[in-house]
Amino acid sequence: MGRATWAILLRRDPRKGEGQSQKHRSAASCTPPTEDVPATKVGTNLTDIVAHRKITIRELGGCMGPIWSSYYGDCRALLFMVDASNPTQLSASCAQLLGLLSAEPLADAPVLILFNKTDLSCYMTVEEMKSLIRLPDIIACATQTITVADVSARTGTGLAAVLQWLQDTHGAGR
Numbered sequence: 388m389g390r391a392t393w394a395i396l397l398r399r400d401p402r403k404g405e406g407q408s409q410k411h412r413s414a415a416s417c418t419p420p421t422e423d424v425p426a427t428k429v430g431t432n433l434t435d436i437v438a439h440r441k442i443t444i445r446e447l448g449g450c451m452g453p454i455w456s457s458y459y460g461d462c463r464a465l466l467f468m469v470d471a472s473n474p475t476q477l478s479a480s481c482a483q484l485l486g487l488l489s490a491e492p493l494a495d496a497p498v499l500i501l502f503n504k505t506d507l508s509c510y511m512t513v514e515e516m517k518s519l520i521r522l523p524d525i526i527a528c529a530t531q532t533i534t535v536a537d538v539s540a541r542t543g544t545g546l547a548a549v550l551q552w553l554q555d556t557h558g559a560g561r
């Protein structure tokens with residue numbers, strides 16, 4: 388619990404392969420939350436949202452890193468979430484990000500890197516964190532198209548940009 392990283396894999400085909408690993412599925416609107424953000428379950432959560440088209444999102448917790456690769460084949464786009472309130476886990480997050488970006492099945496997947504919890508005060512700014520992990524170099528060297536957004540799931544800051552990215556990514560019919 389409270390891990391710094393999420394990998395959120397946007398499924399290639401929502402109709403296939405839901406299997407027994409599904410712990411949770413819910414219909415969610417795209418309205419940013421304005422009150423408490425519900426805690427997620429440990430494991431894998433499936434959520435459907437509608438952004439022009441139905442999009443199925445599989446959330447994989449940071450503690451599931453060793454088995455993330457099981458889901459690569461089913462993934463058409465990737466949201467990678469960094470806990471911007473917890474710089475102590477930044478190096479681990481960066482290592483996990485590099486692992487995802489170098490995975491052959493994800494070589495063409497659009498990537499959105501989210502720095503979440505920006506509503507919380509922290510001794511390091513998000514810009515300092517990006518610089519520390521040399522994010523511009525990571526983006527320049529990656530095969531994927533990478534977008535970065537600073538967000539707060541609690542206040543809704545930046546979530547409109549996430550929704551726009553989802554629409555752009557899926558609207559192209561990839």
Ligand SMILES: Nc1nc2c(ncn2[C@@H]2O[C@H](COP(=O)(O)OP(=O)(O)OP(=O)(O)O)[C@@H](O)[C@H]2O)c(=O)[nH]1
Nearest residue numbers: 388389390392424425426427448449504539540541
């Ligand atoms: N202040 C604030 N709290 C948040 C935000 N997003 C999530 N939280 C809260 O942070 C707590 C821990 O959630 P996460 O950091 O997602 O941790 P987790 O889901 O246990 O970790 P994983 O297993 O890696 O998914 C929960 O109580 C969430 O409600 C945010 O943007 N701001």
